[in-house]
Amino acid sequence: xxxxxxxxxxxxxxxxxxxxxxxxxxxxxxxxxxxxxxxxxxxxxxxxxxxxxxxxxxxxxxxxxxxxxxxxxxxxxxxxxxxxxxxxxxxxxxxxxxxxxxxxxxxxxxxxx
Amino acid sequence: xxxxxxxxxxxxxxxxxxxxxxxxxxxxxxxxxxxxxxxxxxxxxxxxxxxxxxxxxxxxxxxxxxxxxxxxxxxxxxxxxxxxxxxxxxxxxxxxxxxxxxxxxxxxxxxxxx
Numbered sequence: 001x002x003x004x005x006x007x008x009x010x011x012x013x014x015x016x017x018x019x020x021x022x023x024x025x026x027x028x029x030x031x032x033x034x035x036x037x038x039x040x041x042x043x044x045x046x047x048x049x050x051x052x053x054x055x056x057x058x059x060x061x062x063x064x065x066x067x068x069x070x071x072x073x074x075x076x077x078x079x080x081x082x083x084x085x086x087x088x089x090x091x092x093x094x095x096x097x098x099x100x101x102x103x104x105x106x107x108x109x110x111x112x113x
Numbered sequence: 114x115x116x117x118x119x120x121x122x123x124x125x126x127x128x129x130x131x132x133x134x135x136x137x138x139x140x141x142x143x144x145x146x147x148x149x150x151x152x153x154x155x156x157x158x159x160x161x162x163x164x165x166x167x168x169x170x171x172x173x174x175x176x177x178x179x180x181x182x183x184x185x186x187x188x189x190x191x192x193x194x195x196x197x198x199x200x201x202x203x204x205x206x207x208x209x210x211x212x213x214x215x216x217x218x219x220x221x222x223x224x225x226x227x
Contacts (some may be wrong), residue, residue, distance in 0.1 A: 004155075033214065042117075042201050042217030043156070056214060089154070101147060101158040102215065 002026060004105035006092050012111045013082055020078045021108045025094030032075050033102060034067055035091040036060070043091055049075060082112045115140045117218035119202050125224045130192050134221045136202030137184040146178055146185050147215065149201040156201055159187070192225045199223070 005024040013019050025032050030051050035043035046065070048056045051072035061067075064082075069075040079086055089109050093102040116139045126132055138146070145163045149156035160169045162178035162185060169176050173192075178185045189196055199222050203215040 035215075040219065042203070042220050043215070045214050045216070048214055091155070101161050103158065104149075104155045106154045 004092055004094050004103055006090075006105040006108050008108055009106060010109050010111075012113060015084060015112055016081055018078065018080045019082060019110065020076055021090055021092075021110075023075045023077070023092030023094075023105060025074070025092070026096075026103060029094035029096050029103075030072065031095045031097070031102075032069055033093040033095075034075070034077050035093065035104075037089040037091055037107070038087075046077075079110075082110075084112050086110060087112045115204075115206055115216050117202055117204060117216055119200075119218035119221050121221060122219060123222045123224075125226060126192060128192060128194060128225055128227050130225075131188065131190045132192060132223065134187040134189075134200050134202075134223070135184065136186070136218055138202075138204050139183065140204055140206055140216070142206045143180065144205040146202065146204045148176055148185070148187050149203065150198045151201055151220065152198040159200075189223075194225045194227055197223060197225045 007022045032049045034046040037043040045058050046061050047067050049069040052069050064080045067077045089107045091104055091107045093104045095102045118137050120135045145161050147161045148159040150159055160176045165180040173190045176187045199220040201217050201220045203217040
């Protein structure tokens, strides 16, 4: 499968715990995006990388959220001290250089109990 | 604040019907409008529209953009049960070439009954 890959697909965690998600973009894509989607809503932009540089962060991304993309390949999204409001689908997308569409992964569904 | 509004939020039709999904937007910097289909998890790309009045077509699906009136429509003819999904409209506000930070609408949940 050469699409965008996310791991894990599902995560259940207790409130207050830290969680980390991984995204592997399509190999030749230098742009990577994280979105969050809650039930009945469209995805909301969280952050964007071009290669290893994090170029933009949404104000939705509180201090408890951090994202990295070491060496411009895979990316991780960490949520510290999870809250019930963090329960959502976290989607990763990637795109190549140039003005093209973004390709999405299957997402990681987070449930905070 | 940039906003995308889709209508209807939910639509149920019979197989073979034609449907029109609507997307209107209020944005400060418009670059392109995109349509995605979300069946279970990953949104899959349908169309990207940048110019007004030019219809894009793929099989039974077509879409057009009106930049003056700030809306787009997605048409599906001869619907099939496999068209059942959430259809998402999004625009790219970035002026940086290639950036695809997307602002999504709520989506239209389309159900096709046999």
